[in-house]
Amino acid sequence: MDGAPLLCLADFEAAAGRRLPPDVWDYIRGGSGEELTLAGNRSAFARLPLRPRFLVDVETCDLTTNLLGASLSAPIGVAPTAFHRLAHPDGEVATARGAGDAGQLMVVSILASRSLKDIAAVASGPLWLQLYWLRRRDLLAEVVRQGEALGYRALVLTVDTPRVGRRLRDRRNGFAVPPDITAVNLDDAMMATTHDAHTGTSALERHAREQFDPTLTWADLAWLRGLTGLPVLLKGVLTAEDARLAVEHGVAGIVVSNHGGRQLDAAPAAIDALPEVLDAVAGHCPVLLDGGVRTGTDALKALALGASAVLVGRPVLWGLACGGASGVRDVLGVLAAELEDAMALSGRPRLRDVDATLLTRPSG
Template identity: 60%
Template structure:
């Protein structure tokens, strides 16, 4: 029998993956306080349904930066999908297309961008970290353009990788045969060098990530690509305002899955402030702690145009490859469609701030 809830996919993934890999995917930074904070923020929101509304036809479809989506749903950028399944990002792309969802491909994907694009029938975006060496970034941007990616997602909340105790305890490094195949191997070498009491991922970021970039550097990037620019990791109205002034097309409101700044505000708490600051000048995506279709509705009411799902996609991948990822996406979409009908909200645009209450 197919899994009926996301926690069933989670349970199977936990059983199948090795302890170090599971901890790498599931772990947080510092005290890991943020692993529960995002969920708690969403759980403090209740829906306000309306009655006697014609919901005989509900349309969950929407568009994001010109791409049509079956529901306001995408897969967040996550590295090394082959940790969860041998087909890696190729299977994820196949599933996202089948479910009518967006896929953001990580800079550190474990399958080639060209192979991913060949299997994709839905929209692709490419995520970037800003490296000290800009040539590998530019080469990957060129390849993304040629592969048909529709936007660049610059992660801005990781000038360095935060202390993640599980990875340190496990001395985590990438297993043999899994690597970031789209990036020059010389850039990635530290991520393969395991040492007891150290995280190879953190050591790699300290060596390669450029922590000196500022808002002024965005112009350098814009001069070298025509793709829309999305910033991921914005949590304040002040930064959202600056992003809008710099012509950023979309923001991903995210606390990096609880893997960066410990004790940061959850994305769901930050979203209304950010929506007010940009006032429609940027599209907004909520990333983090989405575990039910009702969470999609809550995010829209808070001001989002769509949501990104992270870990549940990897749970589905570990469960049954492309079929598992598609099942996870369809489960969320089906739950959201039911919420639409039961809330008396037959269109995505019906989810506005007055349709929720905080307690």
Template identity: 60%
Template sequence: MAALTLREYRAEAEGRLPAPVWDFLEGGSGTESMLSAGRAALDRIRLRPRCLVDVSVCDPGVTLLGSRLAAPLGIAPMAYHQLAHPEGEVATARAAGAAGALLTVSIFASRTLEDIAAAASGPLWLQLYWLRRRETLVELVRRAEDAGYQALVLTVDAPRVAYRPRDARNGFAVPGGIRAVNVDAAVMSASHGGAAGESAIARHSKEQFDASITWRDLAWLRERTSLPLVLKGVLAPEDAELAVEYGVDALVVSNHGGRQLDFAIPAADALPEIVDAVGGRCRLILDGSIRYGADIAKALCLGADAVFVGRPALWGLAHSGSAGVADVLRVLLDEFEEVMALMGAPRVGDFGNSGIVHH
């Protein structure tokens, strides 16, 4: 029987996955304060419904960077889906397409870009970290274009991977049977070398991520693709303004699932200032602690165009593969459509700042 809530999927996934893998997927950086801070920020927001509105038909559909979605919902980039299920990102892509949701594929996906695209019936975006070997980025961009991916997502809050105590305690390394198959094995070798008291993921990032890039480097990437460019990990309004100046098409307001800067501002708290800074000049996606359909409504009221959901997709994947991911997305979409009706907001455009109260 399918679980009925995301909380149930989480419990099932924890029981199915090895403890070090679970810690890698669920853990945060430093004190892990951000694992609860993001949820607390959303919980402080209360919804204010309108009544006597015709909600006999509710339409949650949106268009995001040229792609029609069944709802303002996408799956955030996460590495190594095969940690949760043997089919990995292929199963996730199949489920996202069936739900009419966007899938953002990680540079460190454990299935090839081409295999993922072959399984997808919905839009795909490719996420990138800026590696020292730029020829690797160029090759990935070319392959993504050839396979029909529709945007590039550059993660900008991770010049290196932050200290994550669970991974260090476990000496976590990517298991030998799972690889980031879209990147040269020589580039990824450090991520497989476990050592007591050290995270191989963190060691790999220090070795391979280019921490010297600045806003000027975006021009280099722009010259090599015609795909829309999305920046993920923006929390400061000053950076949002710069992103618009540099021609970025969308921003993902995100604190990296609590896995990068400890004690950072939660994404939901950062969003209003960023909305003001961009003034409608680019699209905005809220990423972080989305667990209920009501969270989608809250994000829209704050000014986001869509949300990304992360860990719950992997919970569903660990639970029952593609069917589990599809069920997780269905739970969120069903809850959101109910909120639309009960809020008196039959269209996504009906959500606005008057629909929320900060409690």
């Protein structure tokens, strides 16, 4: 890692920006359109002040939790992001090691640049598998079956990507994945477009239009659930209407997410969408938040609103770029330590003590 101590996620961000090639750095940090939603994911947290309570015994704080049968050291996990080898040669293998060392969940992308087998071989923490709905259902089915056989514990279907959003940084850079990095769990021919660079266009945007199935509807979820006994979560839900439909279709969980501001620009900030989704779900399944979490107090605010856990994407790549597995472990460790501090300073030593009264005045 850099010589200066990396004490917060902003330190990791700055260090990663110095290490990575400019086009890769733009790919990781950028959003779609005018990047309004990207900025909103962060600014929305600032509008939620905490209401601390005092004269509470906080000598010991307990962050441990259980999520769909997995024991976690903290309600924090690694969000699915593609091509980790862009950030470090060991890619997702290093990420899995770091997440396991931290005792936290990792959601592995279907576009991982290391094999599901190699990732599972080093993981000491729980793994979930993220999916995009491919036009070729035979390949999608094979990935699902492989993940289940290797011990992945849940499937996370991303639903907000019938096509990739207009990411102007990538278009300006003519961004393409280097030829030595590929989504190794999918067919080589399917991934060929990701390496095809053209100025003014994004190779990943073209690839998604070719390979992602935009005809996906709620009715198709039955096919996916029929493939496997694994629980299926939906990632990308932002409205009460979709949350209710998800529950009706038997999902095991929901991830409230706007894809890190990389899809529909002007979509709501994830933390702003969380309350209506939680109200609609009404406790039928766990609801996670993914989007804009950069501090332990951000995580605490999401938990206070009712989220079961938070996921982080870009910060994990910053840690990976700075120090491989140890960098990932340290990023997740910083977030957990900050969350513990925030819980103690708020007078909420256990997760069960964290509720909406931490953010809003109780009625009556």
